[in-house]
Amino acid sequence: MELLAFGDTGWGDELFYATLMTIAVSITAMFIGFLFALIFTPLKLSKNKFLNFIANSYTTIIRGVPELLVIYLFFFGGTGAVMYVASIFGYNEYIEINAFITGAFAIGIISGAYSTEVFRGAIQSIDKGQFEAANVLGLNNFGKFFKIILPQTLRLAIPNLSNVWQITLKDTSLISVTGLVEIMRQSYIAAGSTRDPLLFYSFAAVLYLLLTFVSMKLINRLEVKYSRGY
C-alpha cells in the first residue's frame, strides 16, 4: 500500500496526474472525433456518389484496421508529414510534435469514424415529416437544423455515443506506446522501477473501471435530460 501513497515514497500522485492525462486525452480525442463526424456525416448522407465513397472509405478503413496500427502510423509518420507540409512553406528545421497531440489526433480519427456512424444512424431514423414540418413552418436551414433536427438526433445518438466514449477512453491506453504519460505508461514506469507489476497494472484496471463507471453515471443523466417528453 505504501507504493500507492502520495508524496515522494509512493506513486499515488504520479498515478493521479496520469489519470487526469487520460481524461484530458480522451476528451480531446472525443472532440476531434466530433469534428470529423461533423465533416463526414453530411458526406455519408449526401446524394453525391463520390462524396459517399470518400466518407465510406474513411469509416470502413478506420473500423477495419487495428487501432494500434493507426497509432504507429501517426507516431512514426506524423513528424514526417508535418515537416513535409512545413517544407512547402519554406520551413526546413526539425519539428517535434508533442505526444499528446499525436495521440489525441490518432484516437480522435478512430473515434470520429464511430461517431460518424452513430450520427448517420440517428439522423436517418428521424421521421421525414419532421423535416417537412420544419419547412412548412418557414424555418431557415439554420433553425431547422439546430431547433428541430439536432435535439432529436441527440436523443437517439446519446446511448450510442456513450459506447463511443467508452471505446475512446479504453483506446487511450494504446497511446502509452508513444510515451505519453497516461495511466498505462505511468503504471509501466512504476511497475518497472518497483518490480511490482501485478499491483500497478491491477490498480490501473481499477482506475479505468472507475472512469468508465463515473462517466456512465454522468451520461445517464444526459440521456434523461434529452429524453424529456418521451
Next chain:
Amino acid sequence: MDLELMINSFPKLLNAAVITLKLLSVSLIIGLFIGLFFAILRLNKNIFINRFAYGYSYVFRGTPLLVQIFIIYFGLGQIEYLRSTVLWIILKEPYWCAIIAFALNTGAYTSEILRSAFQTIKPGIIEAGKSLGISNKVIFYKIQIPIAIRQSLPAYGNEIILMMKGTSLASTVTIMDLTGVAKYIISTTFKPIEVFIVAGGIYLFMTFIIHNVIKFLEKKYSFN
C-alpha cells in the same frame, strides 16, 4: 511511395497474418465456451451467481484489453506460488498469455451477446416445447440454443472483427503478429505510410471475408 518496399514486405506481413489468424481463432473458440458459460450463469435466478457473472463481464468490458494482457503477462509471473505449479508452463509463454487475455475478454462480450439473445426468445416458443412434452434439457439444447445462435449472429460478427483488431495488442508482449511485424518494418525503414497501406490492406481483407461469411450465415439461417 516506395513500391519496392511494399512488394518486399508483403510476404513477411502475410506470414505474420497467419499468426494473427491463429491467435484469433484459438481465442474465439475458448471465448465462445466462456461466453456461453457466463450467459447461462446470467440467466440463473440465484442473485449471487447472477452478480458474479455480471461482475465478470463488467470488469472485462470496462478495462482496456492492454491492461488485461499486462496483468496476465507481467503480473501473474510475480506470484511465487504460480511459478512452482504446472500452470507456469503456460503462463511463461507470451503466446498463451495473450490467448488467455483475448479469450477472457471476448468471453465477456460474448456472454452479453448470448444473454440478450436468450432473453429475446419468446416465452411462447419454450411453452410450445413444454406442451409437446419435451424435457427442459432438450428444449434448451434443441430449441433455445439454435434460436439464440441465430439471434446473436450479427452482433457476434462485430465481435469477431473487434477481436481481430484486438489481437494486434499481442505485439506489445513480443509476439510477431501482423502489427508486430509491421511495427518492426516501420522502425527499421522509417516508411510508415507504405507499411501501413500493405498491413492495413491485409487487415481490411480479413475484415471483408469475416463480414461476408457472417452475412452468408445470417441468410442461410434466417427465419423466413
